[in-house]
Amino acid sequence: MSPVLNALTIGSSQFSVLLFYTLLVFALYATLGAFIWLKPLEVAKKPYLTWAIMIPLLMLPLWLGASVWVFAVLLISVYGFKEFAKGTGLYEKKAYCVVVYIAMILMAATSILRDYGMFMAVPIWGVAALTTIPVFTNRFENAIQNIALSVIGLVYFGWFLGHLGMLAQSTYGLGYVLYVLIFTQFNDAMCFLWGKLFGKTPFTHISPKKTLEGSMLALLSSILIAYLNWPIAFPHFEWWLVALAAIVISFGGQMGDLVMSSFKRDLGIKDFGTLLPGHGGILDRVDSLVWVAPLFFHMVRYFHAGFGS
Known part of the structure; x- marks a missing residue:
């Protein structure tokens, strides 16, 4: 395949990935909203509405x-x-x-x-x-x-x-970024929702609302989601690497959240800011990504390279 044709093929593939995940984000957002309002979960309504602003602000740069x-x-x-x-x-x-x-x-x-x-x-x-x-x-x-x-x-x-x-x-960069962005947040939401529905066993006084049941069910949800995303986000991954990607999302996301919670408890503050209603500040929203981003990046680079020497 010529370099020009190869570039066009990659471009078309990445456009399809971007379009798919853009539509998926809005579908998930609508579905989650229906669940929150029908349940109802009053505590989740303000954070949910804030996402109506954050989602376009995150997706637009990827399109550009x-x-x-x-x-x-x-x-x-x-x-x-x-x-x-x-x-x-x-x-x-x-x-x-x-x-x-x-x-x-x-x-x-x-x-x-x-x-x-x-x-x-x-x-x-x-x-x-x-x-x-x-x-x-x-x-x-x-x-x-x-x-x-x-x-x-x-x-x-x-x-x-x-x-x-x-x-x-990377060649598969959009798939990587969108998977990490969307499903790190999805894992956070699953920890919260599963914990609310089935959580009984708190496992850290750093964040007393986190439960063992919520975390384990979130991990299982992330593994299932990873395999559903396999053909789209990382079709070149081996089956075991897909599972590892899910573990990175779930473990890294929860660890990032807990580390930032420990910082806030040491400082005696509830949130790092007030920029995002229902979430706090920027750090209160991206705390999970802080760990997931480097873990996922170096996992991919170690097994599949694609990021320079």
């Missing part, structure tokens, strides 16, 4: 191309770090925040350029730059705390989330 999507991920990372910095008091330390923002911009640029090596290197140099700030500012008060908080921001909200941009740079 991989570079636009990387820029959208950058905006989410920057705003997420801003929420974290304000919650921890780091926001008043402008030099640290500026270095983190610059590192995030550089990571986004490496994603657009598909430079995997530099994408992996920028966080390391970013951390190194953060450690020099007390030297250049000649201020050492709380230096260790400020550096530590900045490193969490850079790695967690810049690099971890930045993998969502790198995921889009």
Whole structure:
């Protein structure tokens, strides 16, 4: 097959994937809405309505191309770090925040350029730059705390989330990104719904409303969904890798949520912000993706490559 014909075939395939998942998102949204209102689940109504705004804002960049999507991920990372910095008091330390923002911009640029090596290197140099700030500012008060908080921001909200941009740079990139976006949120919803319906056994005081029954039923739901998505999102995966993708979504999503919950409990806050009614801030909505994005990316790269050297 000629390179031109191959490119056209890939383009057509990715368009079909994007169209399918766009229609699926709206179908799932309508179905979930019917369930919430018929049950009824009053606590879920406000978050559900907020999704009416978030869904178009997430889907439009994917329709506009991989570079636009990387820029959208950058905006989410920057705003997420801003929420974290304000919650921890780091926001008043402008030099640290500026270095983190610059590192995030550089990571986004490496994603657009598909430079995997530099994408992996920028966080390391970013951390190194953060450690020099007390030297250049000649201020050492709380230096260790400020550096530590900045490193969490850079790695967690810049690099971890930045993998969502790198995921889009593969032949099957749209399938990867859409599967991760949609079904990480689906897993969150299943944890909540199954927990409400069948949950009896809390398993962590970090998030007392989470139940063992809800988590296990969400995992089983994610495995079933992964196999239903096999021919569309990742038709080249082996059968066992499909199961692993589901485990990454379920385990990573719940771990990301719990880690962020531990941060909030330590800070004594309920949410990181108020931007999204019924959800809190950006970080309260993307906390599950923080873990899922790098886990899924490196799983795919290890077994199927496609992201540069």
